[in-house]
Amino acid sequence: MGSGYALLAIGFTLIFGVLRRLNLSYGPSIMVGVFFGTFLFIQFQAGWYTVLVGTVLGAAIAGAYVERLCFWAIKKGAAVASMVSSFAVWMQLEEGVTIAFPDRTYEFPALGDFELIELAGLSVRQEHVIMLGIAAILVFALHQLLYRTRFGLAVRAVSEDPNAALFMGVNTGRVIFLAFILASAIGGIAGYFIMATEEVITPKFGLQATFKGLIAMMLGGMGSVPGAIAGGLLLGVVEKQAEWYAGAVWRDIAAFMLLFAFLIVRPGGLLAQHTAARDLAALRRV
Amino acid sequence: MDDHVITVLNNIGGFSFIALSAYLLLLSGEISFGQQAFFGIGAYASGMFTAMFGLSFWIALPLAMLVAGLAAAAVGALTLRLRGLYFAIATLAFAETIRLILVATTWQVDVDGEPVGPNGSEGLGNIRWGFDNEYAPVDFLWMIYGSLGIVLLLFFLMERSRLGSIVRTIGADRLLAETQGINVTRYKILVAGLAGALAAIGGAFYAHIQTTVYPENFDVMLGVHSLAYGLIGGLGTAVGPILGVLLDVGFLEAVEWIQGYRMIAFGGLVAVLLIFMPRGILDERRVHLLRLMLRGRRPDIHGAAGH
Amino acid sequence: MALLDINGIGRRFGAVEALDGIDLRVEEGEVFGLIGPNGSGKTTLFNVLTGVYPPSAGEILLDGRPIGGVPPERIARMGLARTFQNLRLIPHMSAFENIWLAQHRRPGMGLRDILAVGGRKERARRDEVETLLERTGLATRRDAFAGDLPLPDQRRLEIARALVRQPRLLLLDEPAGGMTPMETQEMATLIRAVAAPGRTLIVIEHKMDLISDICDRLCVLDFGRKIAEGPPGRVLSDPEVLDIYLGREADDNSGDDSGDD
Known part of the structure; x- marks a missing residue:
């Protein structure tokens, strides 16, 4: 579970990093992708890889739509307008999916039938191990992309200083658009894995995905990929513990209380001291 | 008036309070995703005061405002260091915590042989004060719009007074406010508390009209909507957020024939509107021009002309 | 007693000593100029005076009362006001x-x-x-x-x-920054009118003609240290000042609009 959250948080962080704006429609875009995946499954009995590709594709297309309408079209400096606009689009996506899939809940194909396996004395569900492994591979690939390619350099330049990047000949609009689609695709993968373990989907998943990704990102520290991973894992562990000891309602209470406490005590998050310090410095600048 | 119209008008009035609450915070430069918590606290507290302890609504309302205002001031004090997105998320986390605690809490007392009180996700029912005192929906209509009128009057006075200028300065430029001798901390807490009390008014009316309230009524959708109202209607005047509510609730009701596609239509409309008017319909510039026109002054918006 | 009395003020940012043991006295009713190359610490001094940053060393007395490290809103209420080099209008x-x-x-x-x-x-x-x-x-x-x-x-x-x-003490941060000579002259007229009723002013400026026109005394900062102090005629003909300040200004034409810090 934690690795799914970590992937969600990475997607969030990518968008926030390049845009410095919050995309509330991130979860709902993923939800659109997941529903597209389930459509392929129900209609054509598609295999798991087709469902995965469909999910990622659906999420990326929905993400592109959100980016064009809420971020590209609204001028710089109107961050709140972008956020509210992404919320409006969220309602659109949710209702669109509800109309297309009127039954509210649908079956989602599981990864397969797996047995519990013993790992270092703990019994672990095998698909969780697979999830963790794939998440690790993805993070590695993303790291390579961000630090070894021209595109990655451009993304990092834009998130450090969009104006400077513009002067250095980076096409910021394009970079933002591509990063947005990349983030949505990562979200699609995360959505696929979370759904494959839950096996039931509803349009409310959009809300959940936005929340979990947001919490994990804030716990780790905004704009930091390692922070997002740490935040996602921490959130997964805390939720499981709270659920085990106090029941399902307390799972979510624990998540939000943890976030609230973290923001007050350590607003920079687990791993992003330098980002927080930079934000503070920017505020203090006269 | 038929009952349907009255219900719609009551909803518009009730949501106007929480929209104004989010707007007040926007003026002071903060984006809150959590005003629904104080709407909910207002609803639950006032409902408990009348249904469980038999108080009159007119006593329960100020008490509920006090409870919500104090809670909001406390949250404001805790989140003082946070700005921008951090503040927004902290308020969201607080609001969701409150909502989920209400889901997890059951506390009932015996009133006339019936258990009354918050009952987890079953909500708080039996808020019969309006029914017992033979208040019809139309009576609530007068109560809501009377209170809204008073609140708006206070808003206009505030905007013209020193308090309003202080809040706007803090919202526009915190450091500037400090170098002008404003104790920013104190005003932030004051504004947070006032905004909380304001949301509670809406919640109290909502609870007594619905007679049953559920924790799910106060989810994040309500909070983001209330924020959106100010941004749709405009940030230049307190009429803006109310215009936003009117557009949303009014629009949704008016176009019932596209039932089922309302959110798609409305969502698209809002998204397009924000592209062309990122600070809402009645933004500062348009409000300024309107004021000048009302006073019969020639609007000199292009200051670039020589002097 | 001087209206503003600055004793050994220092302010460091990490390893950078932005202000290094500055001593200044500004008398009531005086128009005091503050000049120096970009990055010499002029705006930092304003920020320390107004309480935006606390000083890391030294003492500041406004009318005999210590204001070092006092929050900005309290200093402002003691009668100190400022303008901003990069304009903070709403x-x-x-x-x-x-x-x-x-x-x-x-x-x-x-x-x-x-x-x-x-x-x-x-x-x-x-x-x-x-x-x-x-x-x-x-x-x-x-x-x-x-x-x-x-x-x-x-x-x-x-x-x-x-x-x-x-305000009893008004700090102006580059009031003629980015202006034409004509506009600068108008600004000089305004500043003289502002100072006329015996108001105390400290003015940061790069434009020497404006400074020598309006100031009673001035002081030159370089790398956070005070180089010279005195009436404009004497300071501006000081060879050390000419060398350090104007010599460097020649290769650095970014001048008025780039930030000081």
Whole structure:
């Protein structure tokens, strides 16, 4: 579970990093992708890889739509307008999916039938191990992309200083658009894995995905990929513990209380001291 | 008036309070995703005061405002260091915590042989004060719009007074406010508390009209909507957020024939509107021009002309 | 006793010593100039004086009372006001509103003032703002948005906004920055008028003719240290000042609009 959250948080962080704006429609875009995946499954009995590709594709297309309408079209400096606009689009996506899939809940194909396996004395569900492994591979690939390619350099330049990047000949609009689609695709993968373990989907998943990704990102520290991973894992562990000891309602209470406490005590998050310090410095600048 | 119209008008009035609450915070430069918590606290507290302890609504309302205002001031004090997105998320986390605690809490007392009180996700029912005192929906209509009128009057006075200028300065430029001798901390807490009390008014009316309230009524959708109202209607005047509510609730009701596609239509409309008017319909510039026109002054918006 | 007494002020940012043991005394009624190359610590000194940063060493006395490390809002209420080099007007408000916003002096929450709306006191306050617009030459710009004003008017508006607080000590950070010679002359006239009733001013400027025109005394900073101090005629002919300040200015033409810190 934690690795799914970590992937969600990475997607969030990518968008926030390049845009410095919050995309509330991130979860709902993923939800659109997941529903597209389930459509392929129900209609054509598609295999798991087709469902995965469909999910990622659906999420990326929905993400592109959100980016064009809420971020590209609204001028710089109107961050709140972008956020509210992404919320409006969220309602659109949710209702669109509800109309297309009127039954509210649908079956989602599981990864397969797996047995519990013993790992270092703990019994672990095998698909969780697979999830963790794939998440690790993805993070590695993303790291390579961000630090070894021209595109990655451009993304990092834009998130450090969009104006400077513009002067250095980076096409910021394009970079933002591509990063947005990349983030949505990562979200699609995360959505696929979370759904494959839950096996039931509803349009409310959009809300959940936005929340979990947001919490994990804030716990780790905004704009930091390692922070997002740490935040996602921490959130997964805390939720499981709270659920085990106090029941399902307390799972979510624990998540939000943890976030609230973290923001007050350590607003920079687990791993992003330098980002927080930079934000503070920017505020203090006269 | 038929009952349907009255219900719609009551909803518009009730949501106007929480929209104004989010707007007040926007003026002071903060984006809150959590005003629904104080709407909910207002609803639950006032409902408990009348249904469980038999108080009159007119006593329960100020008490509920006090409870919500104090809670909001406390949250404001805790989140003082946070700005921008951090503040927004902290308020969201607080609001969701409150909502989920209400889901997890059951506390009932015996009133006339019936258990009354918050009952987890079953909500708080039996808020019969309006029914017992033979208040019809139309009576609530007068109560809501009377209170809204008073609140708006206070808003206009505030905007013209020193308090309003202080809040706007803090919202526009915190450091500037400090170098002008404003104790920013104190005003932030004051504004947070006032905004909380304001949301509670809406919640109290909502609870007594619905007679049953559920924790799910106060989810994040309500909070983001209330924020959106100010941004749709405009940030230049307190009429803006109310215009936003009117557009949303009014629009949704008016176009019932596209039932089922309302959110798609409305969502698209809002998204397009924000592209062309990122600070809402009645933004500062348009409000300024309107004021000048009302006073019969020639609007000199292009200051670039020589002097 | 001097109105402002600065003793051995230091301020470090990490390893950088932005201010290094500055001593200054500014007498009541004086117009005091502060010059130096970019990055020499002039704006940092303003920020320390107004409480934006606490000093890391030394002592500042305003009218005999220590203000080092005191929060900015308390210093402001002790009668100190400033303008900003990179202009901090509220762009989506009119010139009138920008001044009006700054007009609050007494402590207290302002809840009582809600009742005063439309009353005699409020009219008096409005008249005061109108008078200031008149005096700073902005009367015709009264209803224009601050963000729409041309630069010289924005700088005038900053001064008007500081004046409405009736400061005893007014700090002007590059009041003629980015202006033409003609506009600079008008600004000099305004500054002289502001100083006329015996008000104390500290002015940061790069334009030497303006500085020598309006200042009684001035001081030169370089790398956070004081190089010279005295009347303009003497300081500006000091060979060390000419060498350090003007010599370096020649290769660095970024001049007025780049940030000081």
